[in-house]
Amino acid sequence: MKKVLIAIDYNPVSEKVVKEGYELAKTLGAEICLVHVLDDLGYYTTNYPTFLGYEGYPGIGPDYNVAIEMRTIAEDFIKKAADHLDDPQVKTEIIEGDTAKALLNFSEEWKADVLVMGTHSHSVLEKLLMGTVAEKVLEKTRIPVYVVPVKQ
Numbered sequence: 001m002k003k004v005l006i007a008i009d010y011n012p013v014s015e016k017v018v019k020e021g022y023e024l025a026k027t028l029g030a031e032i033c034l035v036h037v038l039d040d041l042g043y044y045t046t047n048y049p050t051f052l053g054y055e056g057y058p059g060i061g062p063d064y065n066v067a068i069e070m071r072t073i074a075e076d077f078i079k080k081a082a083d084h085l086d087d088p089q090v091k092t093e094i095i096e097g098d099t100a101k102a103l104l105n106f107s108e109e110w111k112a113d114v115l116v117m118g119t120h121s122h123s124v125l126e127k128l129l130m131g132t133v134a135e136k137v138l139e140k141t142r143i144p145v146y147v148v149p150v151k152q
Contacts, residue, residue: 001113004030007037007103008081012051013118013150020148021116022085030113033091035106036078037099038070053084100136107143115143118150 006021008014018034025032054077071094078092093110095102107115119134134147 001028002030003110003112003114004028004032005103005107005110005112005115006032006034007115007117008034008052008078009036010077011118014081015051016150017116017118017148018052018081018085021146022087022090024114024116024146031091032087032089033093033110033112034078034082035093035095035103036074037102038074038094038096039099039102052081054080099133100140103133103137104140104142107141112143114146115141116146116148118148 004021004025006018006025008018022032024030074094078094082090082092093106095106097105103115103117106112115137117134117137119132134145138145138147
C-alpha cells in the first residue's frame with residue numbers, strides 16, 4: 001500500500017482519525033493525503049473547540065457568497081490540520097458533493113490504496129433514516145477502508 005487517504009471533517013474526533021491514519025501511513029511508508037468534503041451547509045454552522053491547531057470559524061448565515069466562504073474556511077481548516085502533523089510531505093485536497101460519493105470518486109481518482117475515516121455517534125433514528133457516511137462508503141468501496149472508532 002503506497003497511498004493513504006485520510007478523510008476529515010470539522011468534528012474534533014477528526015484529530016483521532018488523523019493520528020491513526022498518519023501512523024498507519026508511516027508504518028506502510030505510504031504517501032498521505034488529507035481530504036475534506038464540502039457538503040451540506042448545515043454541517044458548517046456548529047462551533048467546536050480548538051482541535052488539530054484549528055480554532056474554528058464564526059457562525060455565518062447562508063448568503064450568495066457562502067460557497068466562497070465555505071471553501072476559504074475549508075482551505076484554512078485542512079491547511080492547519082496538515083500543519084499540525086508537521087510533515088511537509090502530507091498532501092491536502094478539498095472536494096465537493098455528497099460526502100460518501102465524493103470520497104469514493106476521489107479515492108479512485110487519486111488511486112488511494114486505503115481510505116481512513118472515522119465514525120460518528122448518530123442516533124438510531126438518524127442511522128435508520130439516512131445511514132452513515134461510513135456505511136455508504138463501505139457499501140460501494142473498491143479499496144480497503146480503515147474505520148477509526150471515535151465514539152464520544
